[in-house]
Structure formats: structure tokens, C-alpha cells
Amino acid sequence: MVSNDELNVPQEDLVQAWQQTLPERLHGGDQAEIMLDEADPNALRVHIRTAGHQMMEFDFAVRYVDSREIAIQLTDVERDGQTIDERGEIVQELIADYRRHLHETAQALHHYTHS
Known part of the structure; x- marks a missing residue:
């Protein structure tokens, strides 16, 4: 199914909205950095650092x-x-968890991205 429902939000605004929303969905202490994807105006780069002793980054x-x-x-x-x-x-397990948080963030921003 192909959709004509295109994203019409400036990429910088989208980065800011994600930067505000994603941390609310992560586990306490996990940190996220959202960046533009300069090659694709409909894409973002997300860098997540886990809290605690694992010292992992995704x-x-x-x-x-x-x-x-x-x-x-x-x-x-x-x-x-x-x-x-x-x-x-x-x-x-961590990847699945973070993927779920990314989807939850996109859902939380539907009011913003779906006009």
C-alpha cells in the first residue's frame, strides 16, 4: 500500500520535537541525541547511550x-x-526496547507530523 501522505514538517523542527519527546520514553539515565540526516530530509539519526555499567551506544x-x-x-x-x-x-533485547521507544515517539508526534 503506497501512501500519498507525505511528511511536511521542516527537518530541524522534527529534530527538536524528537529531542523533546524521545527522552521521556527512555529508561531513567539513558540519553538520546537526535540529529538531521543531511542525505535525506525525511530521516533522522538517533544516538542512544545506555545508563549504568554497560557503556553501550546505539x-x-x-x-x-x-x-x-x-x-x-x-x-x-x-x-x-x-x-x-x-x-x-x-x-x-535492548535493540527491541529502543525500537519500541522510537515507534512510541513517532506515535506521540502524530499530531505534529500528520496535518
Whole structure:
């Protein structure tokens, strides 16, 4: 199903909205940084640092398929600054958790992105 429901929000405004909304959905102490994707005006780059002793960092590309739906791609996982294999069970659980938080953030911003 193809949608003609395009995203019509300036990318800088979208970054700001995500920067305000995503941290509310993360676990206490986790930190998120939202950046523009300069190659794609409908996409954002999301960098999440886990709280606690794990010292893990996750990078996601979040692309708006239309004004409501996002596609998420994991681009990197690091521990102590070193890229790690993301196939481990604990890492997979964290990835699933963060993907859910990204979808929740997009849902929370429907009023903003879907005009």
C-alpha cells in the first residue's frame, strides 16, 4: 500500500520535537541525541547511550515513510567505544526496547507530523 501522505514538517523542527519527546520514553539515565540526516530530509539519526555499567551506544536511522509511519534501521552498536556484534541476547533485547521507544515517539508526534 503506497501512501500519498507525505511528511511536511521542516527537518530541524522534527529534530527538536524528537529531542523533546524521545527522552521521556527512555529508561531513567539513558540519553538520546537526535540529529538531521543531511542525505535525506525525511530521516533522522538517533544516538542512544545506555545508563549504568554497560557503556553501550546505539545508532539508528529513522526514516519517515509517510507522515505517520517510520522505518528504523540499526546502524551501529558500540561498547566502550568499540563496535560489537549485535546478535547477543542482551543486545537484541535492548535493540527491541529502543525500537519500541522510537515507534512510541513517532506515535506521540502524530499530531505534529500528520496535518
